[in-house]
Amino acid sequence: MHTKTLSELKTGLAKAEFSSVELTEYYLQRIERHNPDLNCFITTTAELARKLAIEADQKRKKGDAGSLNGIPIAHKDIFCTEGVRTSCGSRMLDNFIAPYESTVTAKLAQAGVVMLGKTNMDEFAMGSSNETSFYGPVKNPWDFERVPGGSSGGSAAAVAARLAPATTGTDTGGSIRQPASLCNVTGLKPTYGRVSRYGMIAFASSLDQGGPMAATAEDCALLLNVMAGLDAKDSTSVDLPVPDYSANLNKSIKGLKIGLPKQFFDSGLDQNVARSIQQALDEYKVAGAKLMEIDLPNMPLSVPAYYVVAPAECSSNLSRFDGVRYGYRVSDPQDLEDMYKRSRGEGFGAEVKRRIMIGTYALSAGYYDAYYKKAQQLRRLISDDFKQAFTKVDVIMGPASPTTAFKIGEKSDDPVAMYLSDIYTIAVNLAGLPGITIPAGFVQGLPTGLQIIGKHFDEARLLNVAHQYQQRTDWHQQVPNIFK
Amino acid sequence: MSLDADQVRKIAHLARLAIREEDIPGYAHNLSNILDLVEKMNQVDTDGIEPMAHSHDAVQRLREDRVTETNQREHFQVNAPQSEDGLFLVPRVIE
Amino acid sequence: MQWETVIGLEVHAQLATRSKIFSAAATAYGAAPNTQACAVDLGLPGVLPVLNKEAVRMAVKFGLAIGAEIPSRSVFARKNYFYPDLPKGYQISQYEQPIVEAGYLDITLEDGSNKRIGITRAHLEEDAGKSLHEDFHGASGIDLNRAGTPLLEIVSEPDMRSAKEAVAYLKTLHALVRYLGICDGNMQEGSFRCDANVSVRIKGEEKLGTRAELKNLNSFRFVERAINYEVERQIDVLENGGEVIQETRLYDSDKDETRSMRSKEEANDYRYFPDPDLLPVEIEPSLLEQVHSELPELPAAKKQRFCSKYGLSAQDAVQLTASREMADYFESVLADSGVEPKLAANWINVELAAALNKDGLDIEASPVTAEALGKLLKRIADNTLSGKLAKEVFEAMWEGAGSVDEIIEKRGLRQITDTAAIEAIIDKILADNPAQVEQYRAGKDKVFGFFVGQAMKATQGKANPAQLNKLLKDRLIQ
Structure with a gap:
C-alpha cells in the first residue's frame, strides 16, 4: 500500500479497494515500526486518526467525500492543530496544546484528510539539518548517520520512508526544498501569499510559506489545490483565484525556456551533485526544452541578506514567548526580569538564541541602516535579478542543495x-x-534534488514541468530498501 | 565585526535571554562569524535603492469593523503557566 | 531671571470602533478580565493582525479636520519591548510613515485672541493591556481586554507657553475628536489620555531646554496642575545651578507633585522596523473625498459662524461650541423660540451651565430640554417674566415641577405689566411716605431705590422692573 502515491490512494479509496480505516491503520503501524529509527514524528495522534478515518469512511458512504477524503497525512509541528500539542520543535512549547486550528490544517481537514501526527523539525524552523529540534535529530532514511535536511526534516523523512503518503512543510529559506532534495522527495514552496500563514508559527513573516511534500508533483498538485487561497485572517495572503493545479500536469513542455543561473553552478557545488543535475537537465533537453545560461548577479549575497532579514523578524516574532500566557516558564522566578530571561534562556535552544541575538543586534539603535536597511535594499536587487531573468525564460533550474x-x-x-x-x-x-524540488538521482546512494523556480503564482507551470520529468524518470519512486 | 563578551551580554539583555557566563565566549565567537558573513553585503553599493520589506507590491487589505470573536477565556487559559480569577499572573510588576 | 515655558502634548485618543484595530474582538469598556481578548489579542503563536477599516477612516477624518497632509501610503511598524501587558513583546504602531502628517489646531485664549498650535503627526497604534497589582499574593494580574484597542496618537509641536494654553489646546482637541465622532473623550476610562513634554528656557533663548515627560494626567485640571508644578520644579532646579534630566515623571494628584518614574536607568531601544505581517496601507483619493464629504461643521467654523451670524462674543461662542451637543442645544433653543441669540447664549452659558455643573450632568442629560428653555426665554421676551422671576421658574423646571406656563400659573409668578395697577401701587407708596418724596424732590436721588424696593415688596417682586422705573420717575417728577 505504501508504494502507492497519494493520487493512487485517492483512486483506491474512491473505488473502495480499501477503506480509510484500513489505510490509516496501515500507516499507523508503519509509523510505530519505523519511527523509533527515524524520529520523524514528535507526536503521533493514533486515536484521533482512527476517529477521523471512521468519519471519512462514513462521509464517503453518504456521498459527502471531500477531495482528499480519508487520505492520511502528517503535519509539520509548526501548524497549530486544536487540542493537539504544537511544539514547533521547541522546549518552549513542549506543553503547548494549540487552542485553535491553522488555516492550512483546517482546509485539509475540510477536504477529509486524516491527521497521523505532527512531524519533527528544527526548533522554530531555524536550521537546515533538523539537529536543532528539542526532540532530537531526525535520521535520513537513506543513511541513519546523516541528516534529512531542515527545517522540514521530519516531513521529508516521513514521506521518503513512506510513513505518510504526504506531509505539510514550511519554507523560509529552503526548509521544504532542501530536505526534499536530501531525502528524495517532491516538495513545493508556493509563492509568498499563495497559502495562508494563519496558525503557522511565525519564524520570519515576510519569508515564511507553507507547502506540500509528497512522492510526486502530481500529489503536490492535489494538496496545493486544497491548501492555496485567500484567507481573511492573513492579510498577506493574496486574492487571486486558485487554478486547478492538476489540470495542466500533462501539458507538453516542448519549447519551454529554462534559465540556468551561472551562480548556481559555481565552485561551491559538489561535482557529483553537479553531474546529477546536469543529467536531469539533459532529460529536459530531450523533452524539447531550451536551456540557456542566465545571470543573477546579486544571488551570492542572498545568504548574507537573509541572515539579517530572517533573524530580525524572528527576534521580534519570538518575543511573545515570554512565559506569561503559554509556554515554558521557570518554576522559581525571582522577579519579572528573571522570569523573562530564564524562561527564554532555558526554553529556547542555542541556534534560536543565536538568531534572536543577531536580529536584535541588527535592529538596535545605530545599526539598523548598516544591517536591516542594507539587507532590504539587497533584497530588492535580488528580486530585480529574477524579474529580469524571467523576461527571457519560463522557469529557472539548478540544484536545491550544494x-x-x-x-x-x-x-x-x-x-x-x-x-x-x-x-x-x-x-x-x-x-x-x-520553487519546487524533485528527486534527480543519486550520488553514492544519497539522493540529489533538482530545484525549479517559477514566476510569481506560476505554481501550475512548476508542477507541469516537474510532472513531465517524473513521467520520464523513476527517481521519485525510489525508497530505501528497509522501508520497501 | 567582532562582538566582545560585553556586547553579547548587552544584546542578550535586550532580548531577555539568560546566557550562562561560560557560554558567552562561544556565543561571541559564533555571532561574530555570522556578522562577518552578513557583512559581505557591503560588497554591493545600494545607495538610492528602495528597501523591500515585502516580496510583492501589494497593499493592505482592510477588515470591516465587526465583532465576531466571543469569549473563550477558559479555553485560552488552559495553557497559562499561572492564572487566577481570569487573570494571567506574573511576578509583581514594579512601576 | 525671566523664564519661558515650552509645552508639547502627546494625546492618545481611543478610537470609537466596535472591534479592535487588528482583531474582531469587542472594545467595550468594563468587561470581566480577559473575556474580550481573542487569539490575536493574546498574541498566540501563529496569529496574524488584520487592520480595521473603520480605524483607518477615523484617522483620515481627524487628519482632514486638522488640515493635515494625508500621505497616499502609510506603514505599520513594530515597537519592540518586553512588558507583561504587551502580549507580543512588541506594539504595532507607526514610525516612519504615519497616516496623518503635519496639521494644526486653532485655540482661543482667555483674552479672546486665537493661537495656532501645530500638530506634528498623528498615527495609529494598538493599546496594551493592564497590569493589576493588588491581591494576588505578591503577583501581578494581567488583563488583556484592552490589548489591541485602536488608538490615535496625536503629537503636537512644542507650541504652548503656559499650562493654560496647554489646557486650551487639550480642550479644543477633545471637542474636535468628539465632534468627529471618533472618540468618546472619556478621560476617567482612559479614552482620551495625555502626556505632556515640559521644559523651560530663559526668555529669548532659541534652544529648547531639556524636557521632562509627564504622565498620568487624567483630567484637564491635573494637566494644568502637573505642568505648573513641573515648571516651578524645573526653574527651581536651574536657579539653584542644577540640571534638568530628560526623564518620565508621574503626576501624583493626591500630593499634587510630579516624581521621577525611573525604576532603572536604561535607555530604551525599541528596534522599530516595518511590520512584515502588514502591507503598506494605501489611502485612495476616493476615500479622502468620501470622508471629507462626511465631515461635520467643525468647532472652529461653528464658533466663527456663531460670532458672525448671532453676534456673540468670542468667549460665548467658544463655550457654546465646546461640544456638538451644546451647540445643537443652543441652535434648537433659537429655532424653537425665536428669541435674541444673546439672551439664549447668556442663559445657556450661565444658568444652564451652572445647573449642569452642580448636578454633574452633560447637556444631553439636561432635565430642561432646548424646547422648554426656549419657552421660558419667550416668556422673558414677551414680558411675562422678569429675569429674576425667570430664574425662579427655571429652578422649578429643573426640579421637574412642570412646564413654564404651568409653573407661572401655579405659583402666580406672572409679571405685573398693567400700568394702572402699578400706578395705583406707586400712588399709595408715595402717599404713605411724604418725607422720602420730599427728600427725592430736594435732589437726593438715592431715595429712588427705596421706592423701587417698596413697590417690589408690595407686588411680591412681580412688577415689571422697567415699567416700574419709568412710572415711578414720572410720578416723582410731577
Whole structure:
C-alpha cells in the first residue's frame, strides 16, 4: 500500500479497494515500526486518526467525500492543530496544546484528510539539518548517520520512508526544498501569499510559506489545490483565484525556456551533485526544452541578506514567548526580569538564541541602516535579478542543495557552514517566488534534488514541468530498501 | 565585526535571554562569524535603492469593523503557566 | 531671571470602533478580565493582525479636520519591548510613515485672541493591556481586554507657553475628536489620555531646554496642575545651578507633585522596523473625498459662524461650541423660540451651565430640554417674566415641577405689566411716605431705590422692573 502515491490512494479509496480505516491503520503501524529509527514524528495522534478515518469512511458512504477524503497525512509541528500539542520543535512549547486550528490544517481537514501526527523539525524552523529540534535529530532514511535536511526534516523523512503518503512543510529559506532534495522527495514552496500563514508559527513573516511534500508533483498538485487561497485572517495572503493545479500536469513542455543561473553552478557545488543535475537537465533537453545560461548577479549575497532579514523578524516574532500566557516558564522566578530571561534562556535552544541575538543586534539603535536597511535594499536587487531573468525564460533550474545529505554533527558547531547549505534556496524566499524540488538521482546512494523556480503564482507551470520529468524518470519512486 | 563578551551580554539583555557566563565566549565567537558573513553585503553599493520589506507590491487589505470573536477565556487559559480569577499572573510588576 | 515655558502634548485618543484595530474582538469598556481578548489579542503563536477599516477612516477624518497632509501610503511598524501587558513583546504602531502628517489646531485664549498650535503627526497604534497589582499574593494580574484597542496618537509641536494654553489646546482637541465622532473623550476610562513634554528656557533663548515627560494626567485640571508644578520644579532646579534630566515623571494628584518614574536607568531601544505581517496601507483619493464629504461643521467654523451670524462674543461662542451637543442645544433653543441669540447664549452659558455643573450632568442629560428653555426665554421676551422671576421658574423646571406656563400659573409668578395697577401701587407708596418724596424732590436721588424696593415688596417682586422705573420717575417728577 505504501508504494502507492497519494493520487493512487485517492483512486483506491474512491473505488473502495480499501477503506480509510484500513489505510490509516496501515500507516499507523508503519509509523510505530519505523519511527523509533527515524524520529520523524514528535507526536503521533493514533486515536484521533482512527476517529477521523471512521468519519471519512462514513462521509464517503453518504456521498459527502471531500477531495482528499480519508487520505492520511502528517503535519509539520509548526501548524497549530486544536487540542493537539504544537511544539514547533521547541522546549518552549513542549506543553503547548494549540487552542485553535491553522488555516492550512483546517482546509485539509475540510477536504477529509486524516491527521497521523505532527512531524519533527528544527526548533522554530531555524536550521537546515533538523539537529536543532528539542526532540532530537531526525535520521535520513537513506543513511541513519546523516541528516534529512531542515527545517522540514521530519516531513521529508516521513514521506521518503513512506510513513505518510504526504506531509505539510514550511519554507523560509529552503526548509521544504532542501530536505526534499536530501531525502528524495517532491516538495513545493508556493509563492509568498499563495497559502495562508494563519496558525503557522511565525519564524520570519515576510519569508515564511507553507507547502506540500509528497512522492510526486502530481500529489503536490492535489494538496496545493486544497491548501492555496485567500484567507481573511492573513492579510498577506493574496486574492487571486486558485487554478486547478492538476489540470495542466500533462501539458507538453516542448519549447519551454529554462534559465540556468551561472551562480548556481559555481565552485561551491559538489561535482557529483553537479553531474546529477546536469543529467536531469539533459532529460529536459530531450523533452524539447531550451536551456540557456542566465545571470543573477546579486544571488551570492542572498545568504548574507537573509541572515539579517530572517533573524530580525524572528527576534521580534519570538518575543511573545515570554512565559506569561503559554509556554515554558521557570518554576522559581525571582522577579519579572528573571522570569523573562530564564524562561527564554532555558526554553529556547542555542541556534534560536543565536538568531534572536543577531536580529536584535541588527535592529538596535545605530545599526539598523548598516544591517536591516542594507539587507532590504539587497533584497530588492535580488528580486530585480529574477524579474529580469524571467523576461527571457519560463522557469529557472539548478540544484536545491550544494551537497547530498551530510553527517549528523558535521556542521552543528559551525553555524556559518550550516547556513551555506541553503545557498541555492534562500534567494527564492527573498523574492517571494515559488520553487519546487524533485528527486534527480543519486550520488553514492544519497539522493540529489533538482530545484525549479517559477514566476510569481506560476505554481501550475512548476508542477507541469516537474510532472513531465517524473513521467520520464523513476527517481521519485525510489525508497530505501528497509522501508520497501 | 567582532562582538566582545560585553556586547553579547548587552544584546542578550535586550532580548531577555539568560546566557550562562561560560557560554558567552562561544556565543561571541559564533555571532561574530555570522556578522562577518552578513557583512559581505557591503560588497554591493545600494545607495538610492528602495528597501523591500515585502516580496510583492501589494497593499493592505482592510477588515470591516465587526465583532465576531466571543469569549473563550477558559479555553485560552488552559495553557497559562499561572492564572487566577481570569487573570494571567506574573511576578509583581514594579512601576 | 525671566523664564519661558515650552509645552508639547502627546494625546492618545481611543478610537470609537466596535472591534479592535487588528482583531474582531469587542472594545467595550468594563468587561470581566480577559473575556474580550481573542487569539490575536493574546498574541498566540501563529496569529496574524488584520487592520480595521473603520480605524483607518477615523484617522483620515481627524487628519482632514486638522488640515493635515494625508500621505497616499502609510506603514505599520513594530515597537519592540518586553512588558507583561504587551502580549507580543512588541506594539504595532507607526514610525516612519504615519497616516496623518503635519496639521494644526486653532485655540482661543482667555483674552479672546486665537493661537495656532501645530500638530506634528498623528498615527495609529494598538493599546496594551493592564497590569493589576493588588491581591494576588505578591503577583501581578494581567488583563488583556484592552490589548489591541485602536488608538490615535496625536503629537503636537512644542507650541504652548503656559499650562493654560496647554489646557486650551487639550480642550479644543477633545471637542474636535468628539465632534468627529471618533472618540468618546472619556478621560476617567482612559479614552482620551495625555502626556505632556515640559521644559523651560530663559526668555529669548532659541534652544529648547531639556524636557521632562509627564504622565498620568487624567483630567484637564491635573494637566494644568502637573505642568505648573513641573515648571516651578524645573526653574527651581536651574536657579539653584542644577540640571534638568530628560526623564518620565508621574503626576501624583493626591500630593499634587510630579516624581521621577525611573525604576532603572536604561535607555530604551525599541528596534522599530516595518511590520512584515502588514502591507503598506494605501489611502485612495476616493476615500479622502468620501470622508471629507462626511465631515461635520467643525468647532472652529461653528464658533466663527456663531460670532458672525448671532453676534456673540468670542468667549460665548467658544463655550457654546465646546461640544456638538451644546451647540445643537443652543441652535434648537433659537429655532424653537425665536428669541435674541444673546439672551439664549447668556442663559445657556450661565444658568444652564451652572445647573449642569452642580448636578454633574452633560447637556444631553439636561432635565430642561432646548424646547422648554426656549419657552421660558419667550416668556422673558414677551414680558411675562422678569429675569429674576425667570430664574425662579427655571429652578422649578429643573426640579421637574412642570412646564413654564404651568409653573407661572401655579405659583402666580406672572409679571405685573398693567400700568394702572402699578400706578395705583406707586400712588399709595408715595402717599404713605411724604418725607422720602420730599427728600427725592430736594435732589437726593438715592431715595429712588427705596421706592423701587417698596413697590417690589408690595407686588411680591412681580412688577415689571422697567415699567416700574419709568412710572415711578414720572410720578416723582410731577
